[in-house]
Amino acid sequence: MGLIVQKYGGTSVGNTERIENVANKVIDWRGRGHQVVVVVSAMSGETDRLIGLAKNITSRPSPRELDVLLATGEQVTIALLCIALEKRGCPARSYTGGQARILTDNAHNKARIQDIKADSIRADLDAGRVVVVAGFQGVDEDGNITTLGRGGSDTTGVALAAALKADECQIYTDVDGVYTTDPRVVPEARRLDRITFEEMLEMASLGSKVLQIRSVEFAGKHNVPLRVLSSFQEGPGTLITFEEANEAKQMENVLISGIAFNRDEAKLTVQGVPDRPGIAFSILGSVSAANIEVDMIIQNIGRDGTTDFTFTVHRNDYERTLEILNEQATRLGAREVSGDGKIAKLSLVGIGMRSHAGVASKMFEALAREGINIRMISTSEIKISVVIDEKYLELGVRALHEAFGLEKAA
Amino acid sequence: MGLIVQKYGGTSVGNTERIENVANKVIDWRGRGHQVVVVVSAMSGETDRLIGLAKNITSRPSPRELDVLLATGEQVTIALLCIALEKRGCPARSYTGGQARILTDNAHNKARIQDIKADSIRADLDAGRVVVVAGFQGVDEDGNITTLGRGGSDTTGVALAAALKADECQIYTDVDGVYTTDPRVVPEARRLDRITFEEMLEMASLGSKVLQIRSVEFAGKHNVPLRVLSSFQEGPGTLITFEEANEAKQMENVLISGIAFNRDEAKLTVQGVPDRPGIAFSILGSVSAANIEVDMIIQNIGRDGTTDFTFTVHRNDYERTLEILNEQATRLGAREVSGDGKIAKLSLVGIGMRSHAGVASKMFEALAREGINIRMISTSEIKISVVIDEKYLELGVRALHEAFGLEKAA
Numbered sequence: 001m002g003l004i005v006q007k008y009g010g011t012s013v014g015n016t017e018r019i020e021n022v023a024n025k026v027i028d029w030r031g032r033g034h035q036v037v038v039v040v041s042a043m044s045g046e047t048d049r050l051i052g053l054a055k056n057i058t059s060r061p062s063p064r065e066l067d068v069l070l071a072t073g074e075q076v077t078i079a080l081l082c083i084a085l086e087k088r089g090c091p092a093r094s095y096t097g098g099q100a101r102i103l104t105d106n107a108h109n110k111a112r113i114q115d116i117k118a119d120s121i122r123a124d125l126d127a128g129r130v131v132v133v134a135g136f137q138g139v140d141e142d143g144n145i146t147t148l149g150r151g152g153s154d155t156t157g158v159a160l161a162a163a164l165k166a167d168e169c170q171i172y173t174d175v176d177g178v179y180t181t182d183p184r185v186v187p188e189a190r191r192l193d194r195i196t197f198e199e200m201l202e203m204a205s206l207g208s209k210v211l212q213i214r215s216v217e218f219a220g221k222h223n224v225p226l227r228v229l230s231s232f233q234e235g236p237g238t239l240i241t242f243e244e245a246n247e248a249k250q251m252e253n254v255l256i257s258g259i260a261f262n263r264d265e266a267k268l269t270v271q272g273v274p275d276r277p278g279i280a281f282s283i284l285g286s287v288s289a290a291n292i293e294v295d296m297i298i299q300n301i302g303r304d305g306t307t308d309f310t311f312t313v314h315r316n317d318y319e320r321t322l323e324i325l326n327e328q329a330t331r332l333g334a335r336e337v338s339g340d341g342k343i344a345k346l347s348l349v350g351i352g353m354r355s356h357a358g359v360a361s362k363m364f365e366a367l368a369r370e371g372i373n374i375r376m377i378s379t380s381e382i383k384i385s386v387v388i389d390e391k392y393l394e395l396g397v398r399a400l401h402e403a404f405g406l407e408k409a410a
Numbered sequence: 411m412g413l414i415v416q417k418y419g420g421t422s423v424g425n426t427e428r429i430e431n432v433a434n435k436v437i438d439w440r441g442r443g444h445q446v447v448v449v450v451s452a453m454s455g456e457t458d459r460l461i462g463l464a465k466n467i468t469s470r471p472s473p474r475e476l477d478v479l480l481a482t483g484e485q486v487t488i489a490l491l492c493i494a495l496e497k498r499g500c501p502a503r504s505y506t507g508g509q510a511r512i513l514t515d516n517a518h519n520k521a522r523i524q525d526i527k528a529d530s531i532r533a534d535l536d537a538g539r540v541v542v543v544a545g546f547q548g549v550d551e552d553g554n555i556t557t558l559g560r561g562g563s564d565t566t567g568v569a570l571a572a573a574l575k576a577d578e579c580q581i582y583t584d585v586d587g588v589y590t591t592d593p594r595v596v597p598e599a600r601r602l603d604r605i606t607f608e609e610m611l612e613m614a615s616l617g618s619k620v621l622q623i624r625s626v627e628f629a630g631k632h633n634v635p636l637r638v639l640s641s642f643q644e645g646p647g648t649l650i651t652f653e654e655a656n657e658a659k660q661m662e663n664v665l666i667s668g669i670a671f672n673r674d675e676a677k678l679t680v681q682g683v684p685d686r687p688g689i690a691f692s693i694l695g696s697v698s699a700a701n702i703e704v705d706m707i708i709q710n711i712g713r714d715g716t717t718d719f720t721f722t723v724h725r726n727d728y729e730r731t732l733e734i735l736n737e738q739a740t741r742l743g744a745r746e747v748s749g750d751g752k753i754a755k756l757s758l759v760g761i762g763m764r765s766h767a768g769v770a771s772k773m774f775e776a777l778a779r780e781g782i783n784i785r786m787i788s789t790s791e792i793k794i795s796v797v798i799d800e801k802y803l804e805l806g807v808r809a810l811h812e813a814f815g816l817e818k819a820a
Contacts, residue, residue, distance in 0.1 A: 016466035053490055056426035058497040065496070068504050069489035072482035079479035080463055086475070087468040094478050098508070099553055143509055 001033040002167035003125070007135065007157030010044035011174045012231035013077050016084075019043075022231065023084035025172075026130055030090065035125045037164065039135045039157040040081055042073025063108035067137070067147045071097065074134035074153070081132050092130040095121065097137030097145070102156065104138035104146045111138060111146035113155065116163035133160060154215035162222035169224050170237075171211060176230035177238035178203065180406040181259040185397045188407035192257060194239045199257045202349045202383045216240070255359055256350035256404045259397055263344050265295060266318035267376065267387060269310040270325060272335025275302030279332070283309055286328050292317045296345070296378045296385065306335070310376060312387065315341060343375065344393040347385040348400060354381050366403035372396050412577035413445045413535070417545065417567030420454035421584045422641035423487050426494075432641065433494035435582075436540055440500065445535045447574065449545045449567040450491055452483025473518035477547070477557045481507065484544035484563070491542050502540040505531065507547030507555070512566065514548035514556045521548060521556035523565065523628075526573035543570060564625035572632035579634050580647075581621060586640035587648035588613065590816040591669040595807050598817035602667060604649045609667045612759040612793045626650070665769055666760035666814045669807055673754050675705060676728035677786065677797060679720040680735060682745025685712030689742070693719055696738050702727045706755070706788045706795065716745070720786060722797065725751060753785065754803040757795040758810060764791050776813035782806050 006026065013019050022038075030036050050069050054061040061069075078094035085092035101117035121131050135153025138146050148155055154171055161169035177191040178200065195203070197220045201213065211228065219226045220242060229237030273279050284294060297311045313321050318341045325337045353359040363384055367374060372395065376387035388396055401407065416436065423429050432448075440446050460479050464471040471479075488504035495502035510531060514521035531541050545563025548556050558565055564581055571579035587601040588610065605613070607630045611623065621638065629636045630652060639647030683689050694704060707721045723731050728751045735747045763769040773794055777784060782805065786797035798806055811817065 016463055020467060050486065053426055053486070054493055057430060057490060057494050061493040062496045065489040065492040065504055068492075068506070069486060072485045075482045075485070076460065076463070076479055079475040080467060082475040082478075083464055083471040084467050086472045087470075092475075094475055096478070096555075145506075 003035045003037070003164055004029060004168050004170060005037045005039065005157050005161040005164065005166045006170045006172060007039040007153055008041065008172045008231055009153065009174070010041040010047070012172050013040055013081070014044040016080060018231075019077070019080050020084045022081060022172075023088060023090070025231065026081075026085065027088055027090050030130060037121065037125070037131045037133060037160055037166070038081065039133050039153055039160060040074060040077040041135050041153040042070075043077055046073040046076065064144060067108050067111075067145050070147050071134070071137045071145045074136055078132045078134045085130055085132070090130055091128055092132055093124050095131060095133045097134050097156075098139040098143065100133045100160075102133075102138035102159070104140055104148070106140040106142070106144060106146065108144075108146055110149040111140070113138060113148070113159045116159060118160070118163045121160075122164065152212070152214075154212045155218055158215045158219045158222070158224050158226065161224045162218070166224070168227055169219065170227045170229055171215075172229050172231035174230065174232065175228070176233055176235045177228050178240075179258065181397055181401055182261070185261075185394050186259075186401045186407075188401065190407055190409065191235075192238050193236065194241050195257055196351050197240055197242050198382055199349050199351055200240045202347070202380075203258055203260050255352040256348050256406065257352075258349050258406070259400050260347045260349055261344060261393060261397055262347075263390060263393065264315050265312040265343060265345055265387075266315045266321075266339060266341040267310060267312045267343050268318075268321055268325060268337070268339040269308060270329070270332065270334045270337055271308045272306045273309060274333050275305055275307040279307070280309065282332055283325070283328070284311070286324050287311075287313070287321055290320065290324055292321055292324075296376060296387065298376050298378065312343070312345070312376070340375075342390045343387050344390045344396075345385055345387050346393065346396050346400070347383050348404070349383045351382050353384070360384050362403060363400060366399045367396055370395055370399050372399075413447070413574055414439060414578050414580060415447045415449065415567050415571040415574065415576045416580045416582060417449040417563055418451065418582045418641055419563065419584070420451040420457070422582050423450050423491070424454040426490060428641075429487070429490050430494045432491060432582075433498060433500070435641065436491075436495065437498055437500050440540060447531065447535070447541045447543060447570055447576070448491065449543050449563055449570060450484060450487040451545050451563040452480075453487055456483040456486065474554060477518050477521075477555050480557050481544070481547045481555045484546055488542045488544045495540055495542070500540055501538055502542055503534050505541060505543045507544050507566075508549040508553065510543045510570075512543075512548035512569070514550055514558070516550040516552070516554060516556065518554075518556055520559040521550070523548060523558070523569045526569060528570070528573045531570075532574065562622070562624075564622045565628055568625045568629045568632070568634050568636065571634045572628070576634070578637055579629065580637045580639055581625075582639050582641035584640065584642065585638070586643055586645045587638050588650075589668065591807055591811055592671070595671075595804050596669075596811045596817075598811065600817055600819065601645075602648050603646065604651050605667055606761050607650055607652050608792055609759050609761055610650045612757065612790075613668055613670050621650075665762040666758050666816065667762075668759050668816070669810050670757045670759055671754060671803060671807055672757075673800060673803065674725050675722040675753060675755055675797075676725045676731075676749060676751040677720060677722045677753050678728075678731055678735060678747070678749040679718060680739070680742065680744045680747055681718045682716045683719060684743050685715055685717040689717070690719065692742055693735070693738070694721070696734050697721075697723070697731055700730065700734055702731055702734075706786060706797070708786050708788065722753070722755070722786075750785075752800045753797050754800045754806075755795055755797050756803065756806050756810070757793050758814070759793045761792050763794070770794050772813060773810060776809045777806055780805055780809045782809075 082092040103115045104111035135156040179189045183189040226240040372392045492502040511527035513525045545566040589599040593599040636650040782802045
């Protein structure tokens with residue numbers, strides 16, 4: 001008997017039939033003696049439909065009014081879910097972001113939650129009601145409607161779980177948990193029963209988009225146990241933990257939790273720049289001034305007083321970045337500017353590798369065996385990322401999955 | 411230079427192109443030096459779409475949650491209109507019913523406005539902004555979202571005009587004013603420049619649905635000058651006045667303002683009931699106990715100790731009412747119960763007839779000349795209604811329109 005916050009995404013509430021299915025799930029959990037708070041997204045397609053209406057008028061709608069518009073998406077879902085719950089005799093009450101007193105700053109379209117005054121929700125729970133809250137939205141201190149940006153419903157769920165000191169925050173999605181890698185690439189990919197918060201952060205930031213990064217960070221900060229489950233099939237899902245589980249894991253000799261990958265990046269190299277202090281800033285300053293985000297950065301030791309500088313950006317920014325670098329080449333004294341838009345990033349993630357040598361060499365060996373050339377390498381305490389030619393991505397993922405025996409439970 | 415409240419209905423904001431057209435109109439009025447508050451309905455079709463979603467789940471959705479659902483319709487429109495206004499460089503701010511502090515009772519789906527705290531709206535107007543308010547909705551004292559029932563956007567407009575002491579409340583619709591009768595029946599029907607509040611009430615309640623009755627009543631109670639205009643064509647529309655304009659009108663010998671009609675009713679007769687006190691209650695008590703609303707009621711003087719009792723109900727209630735009466739016939743001692751579902755009601759409306767004899771006889775003569783038999787007659791100070799066979803409706807309306815010379819301006 002505990003307090004559970006459940007979050008259902010757009011696909012899980014994509015039509016009224018699915019909303020009724022969610023109602024059944026909620027009533028099932030309530031029947032086991034739990035108090036349940038449900039956070040829902042807009043029905044899939046609805047947010048895009050609303051944005052489409054605004055874009056019919058202008059490509060740059062006022063941020064405040066865009067939030068007023070988009071907030072209706074989740075409001076429709078909370079009403080429909082409550083209607084489905086009450087039809088089944090389950091007392092329920094819907095809350096918009098404002099009614100739930102989810103207070104945010106006033107950064108429209110990307111607001112951050114500052115506080116939740118959950119007294120009213122708690123009173124409803126104590127009165128035996130299921131509480132249904134609109135995700136993705138809040139109000140600022142003047143009562144203006146704000147939204148948290150795309151995917152913000154996860155954050156709403158975690159923030160409510162933190163405010164209510166819930167026993168668990170369950171994120172229902174269309175996959176039944178976090179996998180060792182994408183099962184569409186490696187059919188043998190295995191669902192993880194648990195993964196540490198830090199590993200999850202790396203997996204999420206590397207393109208295995210099961211959860212929004214911000215919600216995982218928020219959960220970590222407030223120590224909210226987070227579970228990823230499927231809304232379409234039964235199963236325990238994957239629990240994201242914050243204990244020092246890595247100790248236990250090392251005992252079991254689990255080095256690697258999973259393999260993340262990402263095709264969204266492009267790589268640029270400035271060759272033969274003078275190897276002197278400030279050169280990195282000279283190159284990246286003009287790029288970041290154009291609001292282009294840089295991911296991996298590599299600079300090798302110089303030779304003959306010059307060095308090569310390589311970094312990756314989102315593929316959408318590739319052309320513009322190349323332009324900027326070419327404009328700057330003379331000023332920088334660079335010999336050449338080159339780039340590649342057809343790359344992929346591939347990362348091994350695992351808390352176990354912190355204290356285990358040999359993971360990197362085993363990784364490079366597995367790739368070499370398949371004839372895959374490594375273009376860039378970057379490491380952190382719990383991951384090793386390599387950049388390879390895009391065409392080798394699937395082959396590389398399968399090779400690593402097998403080399404580290406990820407298909408077998410530890 | 412004044413303060414104007416404008417209300418645009420669902421057809422006027424039916425798509426983003428029309429919303430941009432409304433933005434142009436609003437900016438035009440503002441350019442003439444007026445402060446403008448705009449009240450909007452949901453885009454046409456949207457409310458039905460939302461109700462359809464709820465009905466997918468259950469035919470009897472919870473009233474509170476239905477309001478949460480339906481309120482999103484107008485919220486979409488306020489955002490889109492503000493986006494269109496700001497695109498044109500016109501500062502604007504949207505208000506949901508709750509943000510506008512439109513406080514209602516808690517009768518979900520048919521709430522009544524109790525108070526409007528318009529300080530914030532006034533501050534926005536003084537700061538030079540156009541204020542756009544969601545019609546049809548409010549909040550109760552606990553912050554629950556309520557709706558005023560279908561057509562409630564008119565009421566929102568009038569209530570805001572009263573709270574802000576506006577100089578005029580303009581109701582934009584798809585007709586360009588109030589006509590002497592429906593132009594689809596009488597092509598010569600003429601737009602009235604002005605009509606008194608009482609005449610408008612009779613016209614509205616008799617089926618000439620230009621405005622919601624409740625909003626006209628509200629306007630009368632608070633002395634809000636109301637104007638009906640078209641959002642699709644230019645023109646002065648029809649002003650609904652509260653002065654004792656009838657004095658002036660009588661001088662001009664204007665007897666009749668218009669002809670209203672209604673095909674929604676059915677008539678029932680209980681014949682040969684004992685002519686004794688309490689008989690009317692005996693008959694109607696069981697009908698109203700079944701929540702059936704009764705419109706016209708006629709009881710003629712008795713003969714041989716019995717009398718005939720006739721009344722009309724909405725056509726949808728006809729079968730059920732007939733059933734009830736047949737069940738009660740024996741108890742009532744009635745000789746016979748009969749009814750007719752194919753009737754029409756036709757009414758002359760005019761403040762001028764108050765002090766003018768001969769209107770009724772002129773009306774009956776005009777109908778007789780066309781061979782139209784009158785089944786029921788009922789009169790009030792400013793109207794005469796007759797029930798005739800449905801098939802004669804158009805003929806009757808045209809005959810009266812001509813007999814009273816309504817095609818000519820007074």
